[in-house]
Every structure is written in C-alpha cells, then in structure tokens.
Amino acid sequence: MGEFDPWKEETPHEGLSVDQAVEKFLRYREDKMGLREKTISNYRYTLESFADSVPVGLNVKYVDGDHIQEFLNRDDLEQISRDTYYRQLDTFFGWCGEESIVEENPMENVIRPGAPERPAEYLTPDQLEHLIETIRHDVEKKGSRVGEGEVLWIIDVIKFAAYTGLRRGEICDLRWGAVDLESGFLTVEGTDDFDTKTGDSARIPLVEEAEALLRQKENERTSSDPGEHVFTGANSGSLNPGYLSHRFKHYCELADLPDDISFHSLRHTCASMLVKGKVPIHTVKEMLRHSTTKVTKRYAHLAPETFKDQIQDGISTSLGEIEE
Known part of the structure; x- marks a missing residue:
C-alpha cells in the first residue's frame, strides 16, 4: 500500500500538487515495484505531460474528469496513444486512491478512448x-x-x-x-x-x-x-x-x-x-x-420513462397555451 500503514497511522497526504503526486507515484513504482527504467520513463512522459496540462500547482484532489478528458482529446494524439495514456492515468489515479491522496477517483468520470460509455455502478x-x-x-x-x-x-x-x-x-x-x-x-x-x-x-x-x-x-x-x-x-x-x-x-x-x-x-x-x-x-x-x-x-x-414524461408534459403545456 505504500510507505505507511493505513490501519494504524493517519494519512500523511494533506495536499499534494499534481506534480508532487506524480513524483511520489514514480518513486513508488521504481523503488517498491522494481519496474524497468523504460517503463518508468514512459509513465513519466505521460504523467508529466498531463501535469503540464492542468493549472500550475493544482492540488491533485481537485483534478476532475474534465481535466483528463481534455488531455486525452487533444488533436495531436493518435488513437493508440490516447488509449495508452488512459491506462497509465488510470493506474496513477487508482494508486492515489489507495494511498488516500485523492478522495474520489476522477477516472470514474472519464470515457476510455474508443470504448462505449459505461453506466455508473450502483446498488439496487x-x-x-x-x-x-x-x-x-x-x-x-x-x-x-x-x-x-x-x-x-x-x-x-x-x-x-x-x-x-x-x-x-x-x-x-x-x-x-x-x-x-x-x-x-x-x-x-x-x-x-x-x-x-x-x-x-x-x-x-x-x-x-x-x-x-x-x-x-x-x-x-x-x-x-x-x-x-x-x-x-x-x-x-x-x-x-x-x-x-x-x-x-x-x-x-x-x-x-x-x-x-x-x-x-x-x-x-x-x-x-x-x-x-x-x-x-x-x-x-x-x-x-x-x-x-x-x-x-x-x-x-x-429512468427513460421519466425523460419521455417530461418531454410530453412540455409539449402538452405548450400546445395547451396555443389552443387557448
């Protein structure tokens, strides 16, 4: 889980900028997981590019799906790059969630490039x-x-x-x-x-x-x-x-x-x-x-029936005013 025991200690991350969170993630992947230098380099390029795309000093807690979607939708990216960047950002923000650096994973509001929009998971x-x-x-x-x-x-x-x-x-x-x-x-x-x-x-x-x-x-x-x-x-x-x-x-x-x-x-x-x-x-x-x-x-x-009912109510109300 990282450098602290979440069951015994208070979470040490009070407010990391995106840059700081990226550096902490890369150190973890390199030191704790022993990933190859090339893999770390690929992650660094993607995550630092993303950090450059958001306001300077932005707290990583305040990153939302719109920030990520805008980064992935850049005109200069090929489809394969969009998908690769998506997967790397998904790994990064998943780790941020595990470490309690972010309260809510913004990737849940991001559509994977080339994939149909997935309904949010909920309990009946x-x-x-x-x-x-x-x-x-x-x-x-x-x-x-x-x-x-x-x-x-x-x-x-x-x-x-x-x-x-x-x-x-x-x-x-x-x-x-x-x-x-x-x-x-x-x-x-x-x-x-x-x-x-x-x-x-x-x-x-x-x-x-x-x-x-x-x-x-x-x-x-x-x-x-x-x-x-x-x-x-x-x-x-x-x-x-x-x-x-x-x-x-x-x-x-x-x-x-x-x-x-x-x-x-x-x-x-x-x-x-x-x-x-x-x-x-x-x-x-x-x-x-x-x-x-x-x-x-x-x-x-x-609730498709609700959508239909609201449309019907709007049309009926307008028609009623015309007839009067």
Missing part, C-alpha cells in the same frame, strides 16, 4: 438491504468476538452515504457543527484535517431517512462539542477513509455483490435512486455537486 435497494443484512449476520455469527473491524458502525455509514451521496472523505470528516437538524440541512466544508473536492462549501438537504439516522446518533452522544465527528468506528475512534473502503469491500464480497462495487458506488446509488424517483437531472447534479451535467447524465438511462 434490494442489494443495499442484502448488504446490510449480511453485515448484521456476520457480526451475530462472531458473537462477542470483535476483530478485523467486524462491527456495526459501518451500517450507519453505508446508509448515510446512500441517502446523501456524500463522498467517502466528506463522511469521515463530518462534524456535528456542520449538521443543522432544525433546518434539515448539513454543510460540507473543509476543516483543518480535510479539504473538499472543489475547495468550496455546500449545503446538502437531509432526506427523512438521513435525518432520522442523525437524530438517533445525536441521542447517543455524550458530548456537545461541535467539532466532534458524527461517524466513528471501533472504540469511538475517527474513521480512516482507506480502512472504511477496505471493510466495505470485505462485506461486499461476503454479500456476493459484483466485483466492481466500491464505497464510491454508494454515491452512484444515491444518484440512481434520485433519477428513478423522477428527480430532474439538473437537481441531481446540484445534490451531488457534479462539475457538469454531462457527469450526471450517466444516470439518465435509469
């Missing part, structure tokens, strides 16, 4: 319920023996992620001072230990299910400190993003869910429920804070 309500029951059953089976993180705290985290669409890092860092149960909103904002993906704060509405979960957790609080974390793990310790993903993946395997389901898929799950519930795409975009509607439109195929 039945799969989500099955996953939660699998966790409960596993804990009951082990009884009082707690090891390797088999504890019920992760159920609340999974539900909350699906109800709100918050990113992994946003949930791990969420403090009670950012939660306003009276208004039914929470604020996603940076703290001393965490930077939001865009660097901006945002107010997120709490649906009834999310609000009920938070009220239950509020009743269990023993402190009134607004800086206290909302979600904690074993022994009330703060959540480590890497460990959270690790445990989530473990339970997905126990539940026999598809291999490509990750903790980030819960964000897609939220989007899928909103779209299937006939929430307009632009509203889903605002809820999930997507950079463009192009990202959100990946979910449009989930």
Whole structure:
C-alpha cells in the first residue's frame, strides 16, 4: 500500500500538487515495484505531460474528469496513444486512491478512448438491504468476538452515504457543527484535517431517512462539542477513509455483490435512486455537486420513462397555451 500503514497511522497526504503526486507515484513504482527504467520513463512522459496540462500547482484532489478528458482529446494524439495514456492515468489515479491522496477517483468520470460509455455502478435497494443484512449476520455469527473491524458502525455509514451521496472523505470528516437538524440541512466544508473536492462549501438537504439516522446518533452522544465527528468506528475512534473502503469491500464480497462495487458506488446509488424517483437531472447534479451535467447524465438511462414524461408534459403545456 505504500510507505505507511493505513490501519494504524493517519494519512500523511494533506495536499499534494499534481506534480508532487506524480513524483511520489514514480518513486513508488521504481523503488517498491522494481519496474524497468523504460517503463518508468514512459509513465513519466505521460504523467508529466498531463501535469503540464492542468493549472500550475493544482492540488491533485481537485483534478476532475474534465481535466483528463481534455488531455486525452487533444488533436495531436493518435488513437493508440490516447488509449495508452488512459491506462497509465488510470493506474496513477487508482494508486492515489489507495494511498488516500485523492478522495474520489476522477477516472470514474472519464470515457476510455474508443470504448462505449459505461453506466455508473450502483446498488439496487434490494442489494443495499442484502448488504446490510449480511453485515448484521456476520457480526451475530462472531458473537462477542470483535476483530478485523467486524462491527456495526459501518451500517450507519453505508446508509448515510446512500441517502446523501456524500463522498467517502466528506463522511469521515463530518462534524456535528456542520449538521443543522432544525433546518434539515448539513454543510460540507473543509476543516483543518480535510479539504473538499472543489475547495468550496455546500449545503446538502437531509432526506427523512438521513435525518432520522442523525437524530438517533445525536441521542447517543455524550458530548456537545461541535467539532466532534458524527461517524466513528471501533472504540469511538475517527474513521480512516482507506480502512472504511477496505471493510466495505470485505462485506461486499461476503454479500456476493459484483466485483466492481466500491464505497464510491454508494454515491452512484444515491444518484440512481434520485433519477428513478423522477428527480430532474439538473437537481441531481446540484445534490451531488457534479462539475457538469454531462457527469450526471450517466444516470439518465435509469429512468427513460421519466425523460419521455417530461418531454410530453412540455409539449402538452405548450400546445395547451396555443389552443387557448
């Protein structure tokens, strides 16, 4: 996993620029994996070219799919080069995710050159319920023996992620001072230990299910400190993003869910429920804070009847006005 133990230590990456992250990745590939000099040289050329294409000093956390897509769509690239660059960037950002250098892998929003657009992976309500029951059953089976993180705290985290669409890092860092149960909103904002993906704060509405979960957790609080974390793990310790993903993946395997389901898929799950519930795409975009509607439109195929109904309503309304 790199140069530190994510289960015992705090993540040491508070904010690397793209250049710095590239250098750290190349050192890792060379020192830890022993790759050939030519392979390292190929990676260096691609990744340094990409670093040159984004604003100077850009924090790698703030790289999004648009940055990468624009780099791959350059007119001077042949198709074979586009595909090679895609694979190398995919490896780089995958490593950044494993090392908790980035909270969200921007490659998930990038279409592989020459490949058809792939729908976002998400859990259906039945799969989500099955996953939660699998966790409960596993804990009951082990009884009082707690090891390797088999504890019920992760159920609340999974539900909350699906109800709100918050990113992994946003949930791990969420403090009670950012939660306003009276208004039914929470604020996603940076703290001393965490930077939001865009660097901006945002107010997120709490649906009834999310609000009920938070009220239950509020009743269990023993402190009134607004800086206290909302979600904690074993022994009330703060959540480590890497460990959270690790445990989530473990339970997905126990539940026999598809291999490509990750903790980030819960964000897609939220989007899928909103779209299937006939929430307009632009509203889903605002809820999930997507950079463009192009990202959100990946979910449009989930509710084609909604799209048709909206078109029909628009035409019918216009025709009605003409007839009047």
